[in-house]
Amino acid sequence: MSKELRGIPAARGLARGVSRQWKDAAFVIPDAKPVDLTAEKQHLVEARHEAESQLYALSVQVSQQVGDAKAALLEAQAMFLNDTVLVSKAETEIDRGMNAEQAWHQACEYFAAQLESLPDETLRARSADVRDVGRRVIEILLGVQAELALDNQTILLARDLAPSQTAALDTSKVMAFCTAEGGSTSHTAILANALGIPAVVGVGDELLEIADGTFLLIDGTAGLLVSNPTLELLADFDQRILAESEQRERETEFATQPAVTTDGHRVEIVANVGSIENARKALEYGAEGIGLLRTEFLFLNRNKPPDEQTQFAAYRTILDLMETRPVVARTLDVGGDKEVPYYDFGVDANPFLGYRAIRISLDRPADFKSQLRALLRAGAGHDLRIMFPMIATLAEARQAKKLFEEAQAELQANNVDMAKEVQVGIMVEIPAVALLAEQFAPEVDFFSIGTNDLTQYTFAAERGNKHVSHLNDPCHPAILRQIERVVQAAHEQGKWVGVCGEMAGDSQAIPLLLGLGIDELSMSPAQIPSAKQMIRNWSFANAQDLAHRALDLDGAEAVRKTVQQFISTI
Amino acid sequence: MQQIKLQVINEVGLHARPASEFVKLAGKFKAIIQVRNLTRDSSAVDAKSILSVLMLGVEKDHEIELVCEGEDELQAIEALRELIESDFAGKF
Numbered sequence: 001m002s003k004e005l006r007g008i009p010a011a012r013g014l015a016r017g018v019s020r021q022w023k024d025a026a027f028v029i030p031d032a033k034p035v036d037l038t039a040e041k042q043h044l045v046e047a048r049h050e051a052e053s054q055l056y057a058l059s060v061q062v063s064q065q066v067g068d069a070k071a072a073l074l075e076a077q078a079m080f081l082n083d084t085v086l087v088s089k090a091e092t093e094i095d096r097g098m099n100a101e102q103a104w105h106q107a108c109e110y111f112a113a114q115l116e117s118l119p120d121e122t123l124r125a126r127s128a129d130v131r132d133v134g135r136r137v138i139e140i141l142l143g144v145q146a147e148l149a150l151d152n153q154t155i156l157l158a159r160d161l162a163p164s165q166t167a168a169l170d171t172s173k174v175m176a177f178c179t180a181e182g183g184s185t186s187h188t189a190i191l192a193n194a195l196g197i198p199a200v201v202g203v204g205d206e207l208l209e210i211a212d213g214t215f216l217l218i219d220g221t222a223g224l225l226v227s228n229p230t231l232e233l234l235a236d237f238d239q240r241i242l243a244e245s246e247q248r249e250r251e252t253e254f255a256t257q258p259a260v261t262t263d264g265h266r267v268e269i270v271a272n273v274g275s276i277e278n279a280r281k282a283l284e285y286g287a288e289g290i291g292l293l294r295t296e297f298l299f300l301n302r303n304k305p306p307d308e309q310t311q312f313a314a315y316r317t318i319l320d321l322m323e324t325r326p327v328v329a330r331t332l333d334v335g336g337d338k339e340v341p342y343y344d345f346g347v348d349a350n351p352f353l354g355y356r357a358i359r360i361s362l363d364r365p366a367d368f369k370s371q372l373r374a375l376l377r378a379g380a381g382h383d384l385r386i387m388f389p390m391i392a393t394l395a396e397a398r399q400a401k402k403l404f405e406e407a408q409a410e411l412q413a414n415n416v417d418m419a420k421e422v423q424v425g426i427m428v429e430i431p432a433v434a435l436l437a438e439q440f441a442p443e444v445d446f447f448s449i450g451t452n453d454l455t456q457y458t459f460a461a462e463r464g465n466k467h468v469s470h471l472n473d474p475c476h477p478a479i480l481r482q483i484e485r486v487v488q489a490a491h492e493q494g495k496w497v498g499v500c501g502e503m504a505g506d507s508q509a510i511p512l513l514l515g516l517g518i519d520e521l522s523m524s525p526a527q528i529p530s531a532k533q534m535i536r537n538w539s540f541a542n543a544q545d546l547a548h549r550a551l552d553l554d555g556a557e558a559v560r561k562t563v564q565q566f567i568s569t570i
Numbered sequence: 571m572q573q574i575k576l577q578v579i580n581e582v583g584l585h586a587r588p589a590s591e592f593v594k595l596a597g598k599f600k601a602i603i604q605v606r607n608l609t610r611d612s613s614a615v616d617a618k619s620i621l622s623v624l625m626l627g628v629e630k631d632h633e634i635e636l637v638c639e640g641e642d643e644l645q646a647i648e649a650l651r652e653l654i655e656s657d658f659a660g661k662f
């Protein structure tokens with residue numbers, strides 16, 4: 001019988017498919033007595049190490065898929081693995097005659113139960129993390145870490161999906177996600193948006209009663225889920241899916257075409273890339289280049305910084321893939337919430353305002369120049385551009401450029417083949433730079449506005465903090481005016497301006513950025529086809545009119561409302 | 571030996587990310603660091619163990635006691651005091 005369930009729309013789009021409830025791998029804990037206690041303890045040590053490296057690898061993957069905040073959850077789980085009381089409890093149990101699986105299970109259950117008995121709700125929730133980590137180690141000990149085998153066209157149903165689960169999922173077979181719990185900013189929502197598939201979250205426990213193999217229709221835009229639909233509904237739905245896929249096909253067909261407005265104004269559409277895999281995706285979706293190459297991927301998850309040759313090889317692979325398309329490489333942006341074990345950052349009371357990015361690079365000129373040389377060498381024969389993150393003052397910009405020129409001279413002196421006529425720019429993430437844009441413009445070849453940090457610093461509201469997330473909307477006139485200022489200063493001096501924050505891929509923000517005269521938009525590869533199509537539907541004159549109106553509005557909400565009204569009238 | 575009593579002013583107490591930060595910081599020092607929840611009259615636990623710290627159940631306005639012993643005990647107690655008194659620099 002046909003049945004409707006409603007939840008929170010988390011990722012737009014329509015899908016049809018067959019349901020599958022998420023289930024963890026089943027296992028039975030063996031009860032054999034260990035023969036050699038020392039060997040049994042050693043098994044546990046090895047399994048914990050394996051679990052730890054899995055969690056760190058997952059955290060890097062998750063940070064690329066959906067961002068650093070979710071990756072932090074996995075790192076927190078890794079902390080439990082090495083917890084002294086947990087480990088010694090397990091070892092005591094082995095001494096008492098338990099095998100490694102039993103002992104670890106016993107220890108994790110013991111502490112999970114203790115956490116559950118506490119009055120505080122957030123603490124009780126941590127017991128799930130302890131069990132999750134417990135399960136991972138036992139699966140490793142038993143060698144049963146099986147991936148969930150999915151059929152094609154699966155609609156995945158779950159209570160809630162954790163980053164540690166989705167990272168290993170074959171997402172090519174998942175048509176949509178539905179979860180019983182979670183909100184529009186949950187891990188599932190972010191992942192679905194990154195994959196470009198629909199998601200409905202917060203449906204309630206009824207979702208978990210749907211039997212595997214049930215035929216489902218999902219409307220991610222409306223937050224609707226229909227099981228066993230009537231023929232009439234199915235026909236209507238299929239029509240809508242067809243229309244939507246035609247729309248996407250049109251977008252993809254023209255993805256490699258440039259984004260030109262109806263009155264002939266062109267905006268360059270490029271991709272944010274954090275790995276070689278990402279770069280391939282960027283080309284598939286029709287990126288005209290890379291607007292932000294995050295070089296951190298080479299530096300995280302290792303015990304010492306990568307040497308020049310390792311960096312050269314990785315940059316070279318990406319630059320070769322991109323052929324002669326422009327590639328803007330951002331020099332190392334660590335610190336803040338991205339720690340690397342080999343740099344001791346000391347203790348920052350507030351990492352986002354602390355020792356990070358260019359501030360660290362300028363204190364380590366040898367490492368900084370090594371990265372610049374690797375980039376310059378890899379850029380030979382390519383359109384390589386370099387930008388510096390977190391610039392706050394002219395002195396920093398000049399110092400970074402001086403080190404860049406030294407790196408060039410060193411290669412020159414040794415007659416090494418390298419990139420010619422490299423553009424050098426800075427990121428605009430700190431309001432001080434936007435305010436003095438006309439002073440910075442003569443020093444650079446381009447600006448790239450990092451709207452995520454610019455918004456966080458303008459409103460003094462940390463990005464990852466949900467209590468202040470309402471303050472973090474870049475469509476606010478306070479941000480739009482800074483962007484206007486930067487564009488004006490740059491264009492007066494013949495320089496170009498890009499935007500590489502989340503804002504660049506936000507369908508409501510694109511007309512505003514277009515109207516403010518932004519030359520280049522850099523976004524997740526999957527957002528490129530629809531962003532291009534959007535620009536083709538606008539005229540530059542209309543967008544300018546809209547942007548100038550938005551500058552005088554009194555808040556982000558008013559701006560978004562005006563954009564919506566404008567879209568419905570043109 | 572260094573000893574100090576502190577009031578936790580964080581909205582969520584010593585849970586979740588604040589607890590991780592606290593344990594991570596404690597782990598940077600060589601000294602043996604013990605912490606107990608005076609408000610709950612708990613016994614002292616290892617401040618470098620995340621589970622132990624979570625299980626102290628430290629909530630907003632609870633008073634805790636820190637005891638550090640070892641070559642860098644002074645730096646350790648100062649750093650942890652700073653972290654608690656600054657309310658984790660307002661991060662959480």
